[in-house]
Amino acid sequence: MMANGRGRLRIPKIPVRTVVIHAIAWGIGLLWLFPFLGVFMTSIRPVTEILNGWWVTNPFNPTLQNFQTAFTDPTTPMWRGLRNSFIVAIPSTFLPIFIASLGAYGFARFRFPMRDYLFLTIVLFMAIPQQMVAIPIFVTMINAGLWDTFLGVILVHTAWALPWILLFMRNFFQTLPLEVEEAARVDGASDFRIFYKIVLPMSLPALAAVAVLQFMWVWNDFFFAKVLLFSSQNLVATQLVPLLSEAGPFHKDQGILSAASIVVMIVPIIVFATMQRYYIRGMIGWTIKG
């Protein structure tokens, strides 16, 4: 409440328009959240309670039983899925970043014939869908003995990430001022030294953005995992969820399925919540040519 100079209180009028806009915006926001709320509710209640709809609140007996079963089930335990997802995602994040940064620096700073055309070609690889490489990779991995191994999946994810990280990091490197690097060169530093002593430290925000995006992309991936990982011990989290949902030997009820879904979702959500600035920057940045 504001007081004007004469000491009388004046209540500011809130225009109807603002109220309406706020109502619409928040309404839509809550509407969008609603299905996730449903998943959450289904996961913390015994399945018998939600068979007629999770919004039925009578009876309401919250329990962590679903999570427990999802985690510890002997044939498809989520703890193993999570572990495997980390085993795949972490190297698949750091390896391509390292490899692509090297190449991106080369594209940004070195001059050689056909450089830009080569770069464009590599960037166009981003447009290829996973399906285009799946069959030969499947056969190659079997022949190399890498099928159904984590190393195989990691290599594939690494190679797959290279085009977009190359694009992203090259654009970024090009925005860095040349003077610092030139000064170092005058001092007699080699290319590698300049790269990792000077350029990389300056690039940490961009690298963070790339890491966040890549980690989430690999974590959420299903197709490559489905093609390349097969025995129960090796399945990643995203593969376990559809297994639990299909009628058959691994079938679980909706409550356990919801708990498992939340377990899989929670990791990228946490990553997003903590690193969202980097995530947003990465998402917008990688479509731009510097």
Place this chain on the structure above:
Amino acid sequence: MSAKGERAKRSLSSSFQPYLRVIFFVPATVLLIFLVVYPALQTLLLSFYHPPGAFARLDNYGSVLGNRQTIDTSDWSIPYGTLVNNFLWIAIHLPLSLFTGLYLALTLQKVRGASIVKSFIFLGMVTPMIVGGIILRFLFDEKSGIVPRAFGLLGISGLAIQWTAYPETLLFGLIFGSVWLWVGFSLIVYSAGLTTIPRDYFEAAQMDGASAWQTFRKVTWPLLRPTTLTVVTMTILWELKLFDIVFAATNPNGGVGGAADVLALQMFRYAFMAGNFNDAAVVATLLTGLTLLVSTWMFKRIIIGKGKNAGRLERALRRLWARAKPQGSVLKA
């Protein structure tokens, strides 16, 4: 711009250890060639052969494209075939998610707590799409799903059914459900795009007495063109590559009567369930052809800068990029 650009074009002036520079490229090149380029070419080659190894020219393309699973124009009823489904998805999903995201971005500019609302909406993008598909499947369940129940409450008993059991409701349910999942992308990118438009434009329009709609049409929309381009391209690519959602919401066969079958799912089925690598390669090649078409169109506009407003596009995008600095969250913009 010109001085900076010139500097960017110059490379580091030195021929110091030129041969060692190759090492910068070696790991990337090796991986790319063995795991991306060569396999892609192999798949392309596969599509031209029959299983025992006989050269088939375009026969496989004929049989796949003529197959009802791919294009079914025998009648006007679902299933329409995978190729048609993907295009249908684009036709419905693209405008819906784009304009909903745009509307929300515009509206949320003036709303308190906008960043929280944006996080709610963006949740769908962060979720693995396989989980998204499962969520959709149960969203439409007759007994425990919100959507049939909501329609029942509204009195539309025709839709208070098990959506996944009927071809029409399955296909359109999944399309609308995927809008729910993908709107976050459009919202975030447009939000960032809106911040790149200088305030002066709006103030000038206001002083000229322009209405909200006129401002939007003459000022906002044209200046958002690069953003729109990005959203359109990424969304179309996503719609072409649909796999996880349909797989999780239905089954590898695309649901009731194959109503929600899509190209990527068809490829998976041919290759890894029927063992027919050659037809799968055909589907994959078709899919890649479409995605390449879309991508080159976009890259041409943005990277090479063809088409009018090319320079403006680049500058606008550069502003966009600069805006998304870590110091400020775009969600809070």
Place this chain on the structure above:
Amino acid sequence: MLVVVVVALLLVTNVATGLAVYYLAPATPAPTVQPLRVIGPWSASEKDKFLPVLNLFKNTTGINYEYITTRQEDLQSLLPNWFAARRAPADLIFMPSSFVKTYGTQGHAADLAGTVSESNYAAGALDPLKDGSKIYGGAYTGKVKPGFWYRQSFFAAHNYQVPTTWTGFEALLRQIETDGSVNNTPIISGDGVGWPLSDVVEHFLATYGGPDMNKQIMAKTLPWTSTSVHDVFANYLVRTLTPGVVCVASCWSAPRQWDTGVAEWWKGDYALYFMGSWITGMVTPNSDIRVMPLPGGVNPSGVVFAADYFFVPTYASRLNDAKRLAAFLGSSAAQQLQVTVGGHIATVTGVPLSAYPAVDARIAANLTGKVILSDLDDTIGGTFQGTFWTQLQALWANPSNLNAVLTNIQAAMPP
């Protein structure tokens, strides 16, 4: 100098990743001196029922085994690649008959004609695996799809009688509906990927079209679009699916996940459930469970008997021991032991009815006088199966589309 450091860094990161992956990843079993490897689709409780039989084999022959659960859908795509590399992941693998025969004729499955003897088996059990004089695999126990299951107590409580004619069946459905004795449709449609619906259809065909109809369809001599097949659909099944004809709405529920459906049906939400004989092991007390085949129809009618087929890959590392296991699985000793736990029906002769639990004995007894048919979609296999299932789901959703459905199914038949 720094070059060396960077290269070393590269090496270290890669080695570290490799080591991490190696130690954190589960070890694959060493390829030397391995036990006899058996791959089957059963896990959890079903697996527990199978292991005693393998144990009996181990005790009598001294051969140690290792059983691995793998889904058959996964094996469908993987095994061809193993075969192309002239290797196999196990010494004995359970797969559908269409798979065994296809790959057997290509030389990847060992000919077991000298190992399993047809005389041991009930008539026709090994037919789907035969090619001339060669038999590419063997048959283990199987499950029958005998008809609609119901609770005896439920029928008694509402005074329902098992119908003996089709009109009686329709009348029963109408009665259940008018009585309101269940909260839903009289019949529950099981689903999942779709095979429960195909079981229903095969039963209708075998009863009202006769076992020859199933056989001719499987032999591809009778198209789905022919009048006889169309009429079986139109005059029987579709009548119950179309709202307003027999029941006010459809007599069938919208397809539900078949395993949760068992609980719902047993609870009383539905009256009738078409399922396979494994359902007897899924409900308690199973003294209450009964089954009624579709009444009337061609005499003798057919009953679909889905046996679990297995084969021995030609690349098995322990070929002879695997053949011994194959012979054992095709013996009455093994199958008798298996049926005692319930839910299985023997494919070999020589297993007395007394070995079965009561409810299974009734089912086995019911088989006499009927023609044994193999599972239609399993026998045809390939891409047909998936389309078959989804088209049937479409038929359930829209029964008036019968002609389109039959056309689509016929179009999916392999040449």
